[in-house]
Amino acid sequence: MSLLLKNGFGYLAGKFQDLNVLIENGRVESLNQATTADNIIDLQHALITPGLIDVHVHLREPGFTNKETIKTGSSAAAHGGFTTIGAMANLNPVPDNAQQFSQQIKLNQSGAVKIKQYAPVTKQRQGQACVNFGELKNAGAFAFSDDGSGIDNARVMFETMQQLAHLHMPLCDHAQDMNLTNAGVINAGPTAQKLGVPGVNNVSETAQIARNLVLAQATGVHYHVCHVSTKESIELIRIAKANGINVTCEVTPHHLLLDDTDIVEDNAQFKMNPPLRSQEDRLACVAGLMDGTIDLIATDHAPHTDREKQLGLLESPNGIVGSETAFALLYTKFVKTGIWPLENLIEWMSGAAKRIFKLTNVGQLKIGDPADVAVFDLEHAATIDAGQFLSKGHNSPFIGQQVYGMTVLTLVNGQVVYRRK
Template identity: 75%
Template sequence: MSLLLKNGRSYIDGHYQKVTILVENGRVKQINGAITTADQVIDVNQALISPGLVDVHVHLREPGFTNKETIKTGSAAAAHGGFTTIGAMANLNPTPDNAQRFREQTKLNQSAVVKVKQYAPVTKQRLGQEVVHFDELERAGAFAFSDDGSSIDNAAVMYAAMQQIANLKMILCDHAQDMNLTHNGVINSGPRAEKLGVLGINNVSETAQIARNLALAKATGVHYHVCHVSTKESIELIRVAKASGVNVTCEVTPHHLLLDDTEIIADNAQFKMNPPLRSTTDRLACIAGLMDGTIDLIATDHAPHTEQEKKLGLSAAPNGIVGSETAFALLYTRFVQAGIWPLNKLIDWMSGAPKRVFNLNNVGQLKIGDPADIAVFDLKNTAEINAQQFLSKGHNSPFIGQSVLGTTVMTLVDGRIVYQREADYD
């Protein structure tokens, strides 16, 4: 079976140019050249043909929380956003914290329409008290290790985990937050929390944990990856640590690039996430850190919740927003269209950089012979973000109703169309 995508635009060898791509037997067979026909021909009408995006931070919720999301709906949402490979966190019930449970989880993941890389936890049941058997989980196929959603406040436990993960030459991905310093806060500390009468979370709860863990990472040599970095001080610490040779990488979410706590003008839990939306200064530091290379990549932290849960308000609702279906379009509209970032940098932060940081094979690039994991984006026509068009079960997003460019036309995984916009695209 062959598929021809013609009249597209793409970055090839560093140049944005017209491109035609032939897919055959699930792989990229030819790029440009004398391509004449195929079993199926699709004219994408000058749309952007991109490597399939890679999101190393999503929550699929199955098993244990299928009222919020399932592997099928979460992976469909990823495909809707142009993602072809995702890293699924381990905050599930049961937690895949031993080899048997992990193998059962990977079997469940086979229902996904995109490629799923499964995290294993760092500690048993993600309680932060006792490390897992890392070697067994590595042999079972763990992508990396993370207790994301929970912090590891015990320094001795973190040190032991880093030593063992370093020996395996794997990655420890950290939800950096000292819970002893959050004081049950729900949004960022500052004038907005005071005005709304809710408890605040200060920056030091993140920064102090990162400082401790950078010291432990330097001592152990582990590849330490900081999830969803959000504060100016954290970014400064990581910048200095990189310069001194610590093996540290980090990610930032679209919402920490696009929003800050000044947006929270009412008791609206669509703006509640962890880490919280910080100050304008912090948001600008995230943008600067990404642009100067301190922050390595963009990851969504896609975190679906039910409508009923989010109606509970800032003090009682769970943390998190969905992001798979809106990330590229929002970032393209806000930053590329505004001339702040070049398009090729955005594509790299969402495809090539995750590939490099996590040592992934055959993803994040358009290359002859590689699996045909491809996304096609409409850069010409404006669309409104509409929750009713989401494929995720979760509609919890502060971006509903915004107008964007860069919505997804089509997503292919191994040459198979796993998402296609309903309207004809001629």
């Protein structure tokens, strides 16, 4: 059976052009050659892109299925135009040995999209003893991360980097020194003072990154910084890249779109880790992305129950959902306003991750590639409505915002995994 995506437009051969995509046997058969197929979907001049790639999500299964499941989290990803996602290992049980990791891989096969599974760096993600990296690589880990927790023990971090460099595997770091966070719940500064809550200082992130860049230089490991958020961190990474250190980093949509001045009351929909920083930090994130210091965008999709997020800044868990809103929010704020070229947004949300993490079996809208395709409506406004989320989590500060660029259609290996009603 063949499928023709007809009357779309996309970025091809260095320019945007009208595009018809013929798909056969799960792969891209031709671009702009076919006029008929067994099935035809008229896209009415919607944008066709390679399936988006999100290297940072939390699927919560097993252990926290009241928040999310593999089915709901992967369906949410498909709803956002993502066809490949990287699932973090903060689960219960933590998949820190080959047997549990293999079981996790089997669970992930029920997902609507392609799921690349992180293995933890330390046993039980406690930061004290390294896992068996070779065993977990052989079991299918695509990268290693203790995300959700920083690794304060320098000896453990150094040994980790030495071993992962030998295995040619990336280390994805939640850079945070817990001894410097002051038990903060939002960014340290005027907003925290006004609301009377403890604040997280920038140095808790930056000091950890500084230490780890030195260790990365000594070991040669591919050191990837998750959800970078401060101007000082970005400057350190910029200098490290200029000095040949093998470092990459990601930024979240919320750290590009929001800062702590947006928190006007005790509202845990604005609570995440790292926290929303100052306006100066936010602008540094935008500038760092545009000048190439920051390599890609990742959502850090972190669902929680409605009840948990009603507990206020002091008691609620960190995190917001992002899979279903990321592309539309960024398109509306940065592309539609002329700040970014559309092709850059597509690259930061798709091609960059494929290249940096050397992802295989991931389509990039090329003949012969797996037909991992996303289609977006750039012409019509939509309102972000939690009632339309496929995620279990509704925890987002963007509910009610009007956006352009919502997903029309998502295909994985040529199969429809999301289609707008």
